[in-house]
Amino acid sequence: MATNSKTTTTAATTTTTTAIAAIAALAATHNGVFHADDACAGAILRGINPQVRFLRTRNPEEWEQADVIFDVGAWFDGARWFDHHQRERAGARANGVMYSSAGLIWARFGEDYLRSLGDLGVDLRELA
Numbered sequence: 001m002a003t004n005s006k007t008t009t010t011a012a013t014t015t016t017t018t019a020i021a022a023i024a025a026l027a028a029t030h031n032g033v034f035h036a037d038d039a040c041a042g043a044i045l046r047g048i049n050p051q052v053r054f055l056r057t058r059n060p061e062e063w064e065q066a067d068v069i070f071d072v073g074a075w076f077d078g079a080r081w082f083d084h085h086q087r088e089r090a091g092a093r094a095n096g097v098m099y100s101s102a103g104l105i106w107a108r109f110g111e112d113y114l115r116s117l118g119d120l121g122v123d124l125r126e127l128a
Contacts, residue, residue, distance in 0.1 A: 024068050024109070026066045027069070037084075045109065060073065076104060
């Protein structure tokens with residue numbers, strides 16, 4: 001968990017980075033070979049919280065200790081679980097393309113990630 005706290009203000013939002021980092025102090029995903037969506041999801045979480053730890057396992061009992069679980073579990077809730085492998089899928093973009101795990105993580109944390117980069121001089125909601 002990040003120990004420093006800074007507040008970033010844009011025209012639309014005010015966010016404390018410590019609160020965001022606490023969301024993703026421990027992230028769980030599968031072990032074994034990674035795909036691009038797994039690596040991108042991890043990079044987004046690492047961008048928000050450089051101290052995030054990753055737990056790589058297929059053991060559901062171990063996932064329970066994580067703050068964020070991605071690309072495993074066959075469950076999506078938009079808050080803690082970000083897997084795209086369930087039957088009913090986890091949603092799609094406006095154009096009908098289904099989300100990958102990275103897309104699900106981006107949909108939830110993309111604006112926070114962009115905010116972590118500093119002032120980009122644009123409305124972050126348009127980029128996220």
